[in-house]
Amino acid sequence: MINGEFMGQKEREIIYKTFSKLCYYPDEELAGLLKNGVITEFLMSLDPENKEIQKLEEWVDSFNSTEKLLEELQVEYTSLFITNFPSVPAPMFKSYYFENEILGESTEKIMDIYEQYNFKVSDLMKEPADHLAILLEFIYRIIQIDNTYYFQIKFIKDEILSWMTPFKESVDSASTNVFYPTTIETIINYLKNEVTQYETKFAGAEL
């Protein structure tokens, strides 16, 4: 729950893994989960006060098949995060917002962090290392290894929340439906809440 206490380790793993999945290109699995209400229920459980999730549910219900929903999600993902006309999309990787390039200095810094934890981005993965989905997946993997918060919270603040404001603004202005604005908002709110919880709990501790 966004305004509640820290979740348990297993719950946090699921949350971050699901967040990660929500930020990849939509596939049948995601569309199926959305269509049968699992995703909206998941989002609602994290942010029950968010009225937009109700709208999201209604939007999902307006599709009479998972295939049509998937098509809509894929077109929306493409136009928001890959290419669009006449507005410009909201690229989903950090270095765009800091260095205006792919694989910028901030990406390399993130790759250094992955390396410190003995991870690297799979050769099969075609997104850059600072893609939001991979950043969220990294937290999920770190939780499994070491569920102490200091590093996780610092990573969330420095590598994710640091670019969420312009990213979300672009998503909100270019969206044609409620799915990504709602999803992204829920993710951001959850991340912010974790940071707040940590900072409240360890007030005065320097990150």
Added chain:
Amino acid sequence: MSISRREFIKRGALTAGALTILSGTTVKGLNKKNFPKGWKGRQRVKEIPSICEMCFWRCGILGNVDKHGKLLKIDGNPNHPLTEGRLCARGNAGHKLAYDPDRLKYPLMRVGKRGEGKFKRVSWDEALDFMAEKLKKIKAEYGAEAVGFFPHGIQARFFEHLMKGFGTPNIVEPAFAQCRGSRDVGYKLTFGNSVGSPEPLDFENTDLMVFIGTHIGENVFTGQNLQFANAIERGAKLIVVDPRFSVAAAKADYWLPIKPGTDTALLLAWMHVLIYENRYDKEYIRKYAIGFDQLKKHVKDFTPEWASKITGLPASLILDTAREMGKYYPKVGIHPGRHVAWYGNDSQRARAMAILTALLGSYGRPGGIYLSSKIPAPKYPSGKNPKPGPRADGAGTVYPFGSRGLGITNGLIDATYDEDPYPIKAWIVYSQNVLQSIPDPWKTKEAIDKLDLFVVVDIMPMEQYLYADLVLPEATYLERYDDLYTVKNAKKPFAAIRQPIIDPLYEAKPGWWIAKETAKRLGLEEHFQWETIEEYLDYRLSGLGKTLQQVQAKGIVVYDKGTPYYDFSKPIHFKTRSGKIELYSQTLKDYGFDPMPVYEPVEEVPKGYFRLTYGRSPVHSFARSQNNEILHGYMPENELWINSTVANQLGLSDGEYVRLENQDGILSNNIRLKVTPGIHPEAVFMVHGFDQKSPALRLAYKHGASDNYLMSRVNIDPLSGGTGMRVNFVRIIKNGQPVMVSGAESIVPKFKKNTKTRTPKKRIVVPQAATEAGESEEGC
């Protein structure tokens, strides 16, 4: 799919997995090198040689890569025989192409209307299956020739082999009709060989260089710039003919600020002086040329005084420069030019330049034009191609000397638009920018509307991608192998490899992979008889006695075949119909053209208007580099050169923004004025390639003005099919009002009546052999 929340929680959410556990230790620095500030401690671990593709000259590069596989910096490759380790601004900025956030990242399929720019990301399998099915359907219904292919660069060669195997004859590059085609026709008709790339001017030994519209220094090939600078330093003289005070003109001993469109008159007058003052190479002409007597008679009246009235140049200047050539021959290097698609009489102007070169005895001799060499790399191991049907672009028919190798882009666009001689139903545009490189983009868009399939293979989302049914993201030159690059026009010819410096980003794929995978789906695997690209390159290098592995460290194989000049102790056979240099061309005569160049006046500039001219910048390539962050920083927009006297008369100031309106009423974007005495009063000039129309190019979008979008008219060269593009006139629009001299009026009503200034009517055919050789070199 149905999954409950309980199952969802139990299963641990969804499948994902981008991160893997690192095996082994981290990579240590292999070759320490101090990098400048801004590299933030990143250390090079690899230095990989390859060849550039920021323009078509393909200079040697070294890519410096760090432990994460990031390209840190590009240096020049000191092993490259022409550039010797030097690299221009564009080459240095190449990493910004690879890391451009706007680049195409995934295959995209159109879901909206053409031009709407609405796409869905699809997998490569979906994309290629879709393309193959469409191509098969079109072939079954209309024939293979209903597919047009617009390639550019060595990366497109594999797909070109595929298209030939598919059976279409309609393969067209702007390198011919929008660039150097007319030049090659003129030289081939004269000497039996086209000019090729780079232009084989013997800078090393020349005593006098002559540039006619060639703006080396702005049109930058690093190797040629280096040779040019060395020649100047050595004391070689320079004559520059250009209505604009170009960088080259600033270095010249003689600058001839000619009235645009009158170059042939100057060339004929130069011939007159050389012949009638006995300053030509008599021995060379007597032994190796035919038609001298006819030429002598032909130029009898073309005196400097005659040419002065036409060109606006002082007769004494014409005389003096001719005498300079007569003084230094045969060590006179007349640069054949590159982009020569000017007025629609361009093949004949190129003939005049070739004939002048012949009179000076400079062809195939030190200090003049040296000869190209063969490189013994085996040809592509293709299966047997089907016999293609008749071409639609007019190469070899409507335009009898048009290249069947490079084709005529505008001819194919016309054919698509008019559905004549048959319907064209698909275009595959590969690394070309058809809306910014081929004039009359409105017609091109209307032609696209008639297609059943429009595929764009590209790196950046140029405007054309908005109209595509399918967009395929190609890997950049830094991320791929390409075909072997062979350079025959070099004192020591050489071959260079392109190899990946970094892994392809996102889902971009190299051209060889796209072609090979498409071939599988079309049942044309026989045209790709190699398993891996490395195996193919081994095969190509085998003729040079090398393997890919042996070449990878240096990137270059030099092939030394001796001196690139004629051996005058032996009989010399020119590859012309007569076996000699043809000052008088019976071939042209037989096909109804002037056998010797004739000056044809071009349309005069209407009162109150300017002739629109255009050219290059050293920091941009065509219309393809304007979104590069570094190059955009150097030159974010183009300027309009306007003569200072004229500007004063019109009340225009340096630095202010205006718009241009052409003879058809088409308005440009805003462009900043550069008021200068260094341009002919009749002309204005801008650098080509600006005002990109695709908003997906965040930096380049709407910056500067587009010359191409002001080219709603062309004069077609009847020999080659080349589009003479300097036949467009513009007037200045300031604050929404035309700025014209007193008494001038809009010419829009007059010009709207005639949409084409010249359309060849003759459908004649010349033997294929007359147009084939030496035409497969790409680039412009």
